[in-house]
Amino acid sequence: xxxxxxxxxxxxxxxxxxxxxxxRTLKELYQLKSETRDLRQPLVRNIMKQRVVGxxxxxxxxxxxxxxxxIHIDDYTGQRVLRLDGKKQIEVDLTYxxxxxxxxxxxxxxxEDHFINYLAKxxxxxxxxxxxxxxxxxxxxxxxxxxxxxxxxNNYCGRYRxxxxxxxxxxxxxxxxxxxxxxxxxxxxxPLKDFGxxxxxINPSGIFYYAGSKGREFIDPEGDFHSFPIDxxxxxxxxxxxxxxxxxxxxxxxxxFNFIGSALQFKFGQTTIARxxxxxxxxxxxxxxxxxxxxxxxxxxxxxHRNFRIEDTGLDIEIILTIDQKGKxxxxxxxxxxxxxxxCNKIDIDTSHGPNLVCGDTPSDIPMLKTAVEICDDxxxxxxxxxxxxxxxxxxxxxxxxxxxxxxxxxxILGLLxx
Numbered sequence: 001x002x003x004x005x006x007x008x009x010x011x012x013x014x015x016x017x018x019x020x021x022x023x024r025t026l027k028e029l030y031q032l033k034s035e036t037r038d039l040r041q042p043l044v045r046n047i048m049k050q051r052v053v054g055x056x057x058x059x060x061x062x063x064x065x066x067x068x069x070x071i072h073i074d075d076y077t078g079q080r081v082l083r084l085d086g087k088k089q090i091e092v093d094l095t096y097x098x099x100x101x102x103x104x105x106x107x108x109x110x111x112e113d114h115f116i117n118y119l120a121k122x123x124x125x126x127x128x129x130x131x132x133x134x135x136x137x138x139x140x141x142x143x144x145x146x147x148x149x150x151x152x153x154n155n156y157c158g159r160y161r162x163x164x165x166x167x168x169x170x171x172x173x174x175x176x177x178x179x180x181x182x183x184x185x186x187x188x189x190x191p192l193k194d195f196g197x198x199x200x201x202i203n204p205s206g207i208f209y210y211a212g213s214k215g216r217e218f219i220d221p222e223g224d225f226h227s228f229p230i231d232x233x234x235x236x237x238x239x240x241x242x243x244x245x246x247x248x249x250x251x252x253x254x255x256x257f258n259f260i261g262s263a264l265q266f267k268f269g270q271t272t273i274a275r276x277x278x279x280x281x282x283x284x285x286x287x288x289x290x291x292x293x294x295x296x297x298x299x300x301x302x303x304x305h306r307n308f309r310i311e312d313t314g315l316d317i318e319i320i321l322t323i324d325q326k327g328k329x330x331x332x333x334x335x336x337x338x339x340x341x342x343x344c345n346k347i348d349i350d351t352s353h354g355p356n357l358v359c360g361d362t363p364s365d366i367p368m369l370k371t372a373v374e375i376c377d378d379x380x381x382x383x384x385x386x387x388x389x390x391x392x393x394x395x396x397x398x399x400x401x402x403x404x405x406x407x408x409x410x411x412x413i414l415g416l417l418x419x
Contacts, residue, residue: 014054017057018036023068023070024072025082026084026092028082029082029092033097033164035064036061037165037200039060040170044174044203047167048178057108061101068098069098071092071094080094093278093281094162095279096157097157097162099155100169101166103118103168104166104167106118119412123405133404142181143183143349143351143354144181144182144184144344146187146340147185147186148336148360148368149186149190152360152384153359153411154407155406158261158281159277160190163200172415173411176417176418177203183209184209185208186201186209187340188214189213189214190262190267191267191268192212192213192218192219192268195265213267214334214336214339214364215340216230216334226343228339237301237302238321242271244297245271245294245297249264257282257290261278262315262316269334270320271319272317272318274316275291291312306322308322313362321334322334336367336368337367338367339368340372341371356372356379357380357382358372358398360384361383362385372398381397381398381400383401383402384407
């Protein structure tokens with residue numbers, strides 16, 4: 001297989017150069033991450049057109065990396081700290097931001113062959129998993145490619161707003177979607193936009209369907225917006241809930257939950273509030289107490305539990321607007337399976353045509369896989385997990401499945417399949 005050599009041709013200018021910055025506030029961090037998105041997005045388009053990146057763009061990424069690496073480290077805790085405002089500070093784990101910038105720089109400087117060797121140095125059994133995946137999926141072109149984002153095709157980040165997609169990630173995914181898929185669909189629990197998956201993705205336009213809020217809302221490759229219908233009474237309930245959550249996080253005792261993980265996200269038919277992040281920066285007792293506080297507000301608004309369901313992931317509290325169960329006279333929470341069925345009906349996918357590929361990483365992706373198996377022919381699955389129970393469940397639902405331990409393994413499989 002001949003990989004793309006990123007060093008063969010060069011673009012002379014960088015459309016959105018990044019200078020060295022002294023990052024002291026969370027706002028400045030997010031501004032820098034926004035600048036890296038603006039820089040990365042056109043680079044992906046150029047790489048997809050067999051053009052390669054000029055040195056000025058690589059230097060800009062190095063400037064961003066150095067700006068992150070020089071953020072102040074507290075002498076006592078050993079953690080990087082940023083100001084929220086004039087007085088308050090917050091510890092920030094920048095593992096994702098720094099690591100993904102280093103990968104992008106290596107990818108651009110040394111090319112795809114060397115980059116894959118680079119990944120193999122850090123991920124145990126990398127080549128074994130990649131070779132197994134290529135062997136299983138070689139030669140297949142997929143009707144639908146249905147995938148989660150965070151933890152599946154994108155490494156986890158401590159703050160969603162910082163989880164800007166890397167260049168190598170976008171090239172591998174976009175190339176696979178263009179060359180091997182008819183309907184490439186992201187279905188994520190995050191919002192669609194403001195602030196959602198569209199704000200952190202850098203894939204070229206016109207390739208993917210992006211579905212947020214577990215599939216309640218999506219944008220097709222032509223840019224048209226679609227949404228699952230919500231009746232007026234339930235819409236009013238979600239507005240009341242969101243007002244209460246805003247008030248809760250304005251309380252000085254709870255405002256820190258605005259700045260970790262998913263923070264507070266108003267989705268279409270769902271509200272998500274982080275109570276912990278992947279680095280466990282919140283005291284466990286404090287996190288549990290916050291969960292109980294949120295539950296008490298939901299119980300107050302919906303004492304008969306007809307409108308909301310609460311799903312606690314351990315990191316996020318997801319408050320989900322219920323839907324009526326068909327023919328059963330009862331309600332259920334909206335899941336990714338409902339979202340997938342809505343999308344398939346809306347865009348008229350021929351589900352009798354296969355093969356179809358489903359990718360996920362958590363139990364919240366299981367309904368998506370189950371629905372795919374129920375409504376689609378010839379379903380294959382790749383799940384990214386080290387959870388043996390989840391792995392067994394995936395394999396029971398979809399015998400044509402594979403389990404890998406890292407998003408970068410899945411990305412490399414997809415990237416190599418598309419050459």
